[in-house]
Amino acid sequence: MTQARLTTARLGELSRAVAVPTYDRSAVTPGIVHLGVGGFHRAHQARYVDDLLAAGARDWGIVGVGLLPQDVRMRDALAGQDHLYTLLERSPDGSVQGRVIGSIIDYLFAPDSPADVLALLTDPKIRIVSLTITEGGYHVNQATGGFDASDPGIRADLEAGTEPTTAFGYVVEALARRRAAGVAPFTVMSCDNIAGNGEVARKMMVAFARLRDPELGAWIESEVAFPSSMVDRITPATTDADREEVGWRFGFDDAWPVVSEPFTQWVLEDRFPQGRPSFEDAGVQMVDDVEPYELMKLRLLNASHQALCYLGYLAGYRYAHEVCADPLFVDFLLGYMSQEGTPTLPEVPGVDLPGYQRELIDRFANPHIRDTLARLCAESSDRIPKWLVPVISAQLASGGSVRRSALVVAAWARYAEGVDEQGAPIDIVDNRRAEVMARAVAQREDPLAFLRSPDLFGDLVDCPEFTEPYAEALASLHTIGARKTLEAW
Numbered sequence: 001m002t003q004a005r006l007t008t009a010r011l012g013e014l015s016r017a018v019a020v021p022t023y024d025r026s027a028v029t030p031g032i033v034h035l036g037v038g039g040f041h042r043a044h045q046a047r048y049v050d051d052l053l054a055a056g057a058r059d060w061g062i063v064g065v066g067l068l069p070q071d072v073r074m075r076d077a078l079a080g081q082d083h084l085y086t087l088l089e090r091s092p093d094g095s096v097q098g099r100v101i102g103s104i105i106d107y108l109f110a111p112d113s114p115a116d117v118l119a120l121l122t123d124p125k126i127r128i129v130s131l132t133i134t135e136g137g138y139h140v141n142q143a144t145g146g147f148d149a150s151d152p153g154i155r156a157d158l159e160a161g162t163e164p165t166t167a168f169g170y171v172v173e174a175l176a177r178r179r180a181a182g183v184a185p186f187t188v189m190s191c192d193n194i195a196g197n198g199e200v201a202r203k204m205m206v207a208f209a210r211l212r213d214p215e216l217g218a219w220i221e222s223e224v225a226f227p228s229s230m231v232d233r234i235t236p237a238t239t240d241a242d243r244e245e246v247g248w249r250f251g252f253d254d255a256w257p258v259v260s261e262p263f264t265q266w267v268l269e270d271r272f273p274q275g276r277p278s279f280e281d282a283g284v285q286m287v288d289d290v291e292p293y294e295l296m297k298l299r300l301l302n303a304s305h306q307a308l309c310y311l312g313y314l315a316g317y318r319y320a321h322e323v324c325a326d327p328l329f330v331d332f333l334l335g336y337m338s339q340e341g342t343p344t345l346p347e348v349p350g351v352d353l354p355g356y357q358r359e360l361i362d363r364f365a366n367p368h369i370r371d372t373l374a375r376l377c378a379e380s381s382d383r384i385p386k387w388l389v390p391v392i393s394a395q396l397a398s399g400g401s402v403r404r405s406a407l408v409v410a411a412w413a414r415y416a417e418g419v420d421e422q423g424a425p426i427d428i429v430d431n432r433r434a435e436v437m438a439r440a441v442a443q444r445e446d447p448l449a450f451l452r453s454p455d456l457f458g459d460l461v462d463c464p465e466f467t468e469p470y471a472e473a474l475a476s477l478h479t480i481g482a483r484k485t486l487e488a489w
Contacts, residue, residue: 003251004252005081006081006084006254007081014250015251017249018098018250019097019098019100020100021050021053021084021100023054023102025082028060028105029058030061030063030126031126031127032129033063033065033121033186034046034065034104034129035129035130035133036065036133037071037107037132038132039235039237040233041132042087044235044260044264045231045266046103047087048282049103050103051281052279052281053103055281059125062105063104063105063120063126064078064108066107067111074256075108078104079107080255081254083107084100085101085256086099086100086246087099088245088258088260089259089260089261092368094368096245097262098250114165114170118170121177121186122178122181127187127272127274127275127276128189129174129186130191131188131189131191133167133192134192134382135193136379137167137192139151142456147211149208151166154168157172168204168205172208174186175209175216185224185225187226187227187273188225191231195291197294198271199226201226205226225272227269227290228290228291228294229267229269229294230266230267230268230290230296230297232263232297233261234369234371236370237375238257239370242259243255261363261366261369266279267285267287268285268286268287269289270286292346296356298387299341299345300345300356301360303341303387304333305364306387307332307333307388308323309323309376310408311482312329312482313426314421314481314482316420319371320371321366321371323373324364325367330361332486333360333364334358336405337357338354339401339404340400340404340405343394343398344395344398377415377429378430379429380412380416381431385457388409389460392405392406392409392460393460396466402469407486409451409457409470411473413474414440414482416428416439417440418437418440439453447471447474448461476489
């Protein structure tokens, strides 16, 4: 049966089983522009800001901006329901907490009107521009660590007089206009899973700006704040079953609800020259140095996702919770975290690392999140170099073990062949799809072919301490498969 759509007018009629905004959304003005509105942003940052708006912070509403052609779906979904949406928090015991989030007060699809997006970004009311543009959206050359200007969108945005199309193009053009108008620059706040995400954003955007105008690049480098952050909340892709559940559970239709685990964490460097919401009142950890926390998360949580997804998929599993119900995989993950990931970490203030590792397994094992291995396996070219390769490099430098990490990389190489152990096709989702699949095919003749990509692996192909366990793992995966390889490993 068709239900009425979620809208502002219906909030007062909704079931008591779902929490709704109690503040007057019409009185909220924008203070934050967010580029890249996906599930994670809506389950994480937008939820924190919703708490702050409920506590009276009326000038920190979020305006979302979509830059990519596929973002038209988000535009249409949100526009039809006054930019409201439902957050479903699924606990391991099966209970579900529903909440309607109201902090996104508008959404602009940039290809519709670049001028409107630039006008918004140059408005003095906007003091923060936040980003979830994926790890690959920062255009880092993995081999050199410098800016990669080869992307067609980036090249187009560097042409004089053109309308921007990329996140870099919009941010830098807006900063140039604010500088010319004497308007203080906004703070650029990255919320992507990159070590030192604020510093990476600063370095890459300054490099982009210098290519356009050296003086502008120097001004951005000296005047614009780029705080780093660590963000954490498992947020699987929304399914049709999730949409149906909102209908039968709460009595309304939501075109695009978002699902998450109950756990959430945000550690944020406190550098906001033009002001910020009282994030700490919503549970954000405001710190002077984010690095220990972000390295902990990237090298334990994110790298462990990679450690489970390829091997799990090849072994026949399709969800993270299935993998983490298998003691063989749990032992492997805990071994990676304790023997390879943790030794590369600095001291993390206030964190019990062995306890954190067990908590990660419990979170991964939540059967009600139903996080797909296909999602975790996607865009590996952006993930492995940032999450796992630094662990390998640090362990090699200190003489530590890389045996488990070598198996993870070998499992990615085997997965990238595009055929599972039963002969069924695997849909490889990766912005380097053609390249990684070609290298994966070539490894049947050249066992190290997959590693011969400096952009992804640096000089690992020349390190026998890594290539020997890697080649052994790859041969084992080809010969006896993922499960038996894990048993032997």
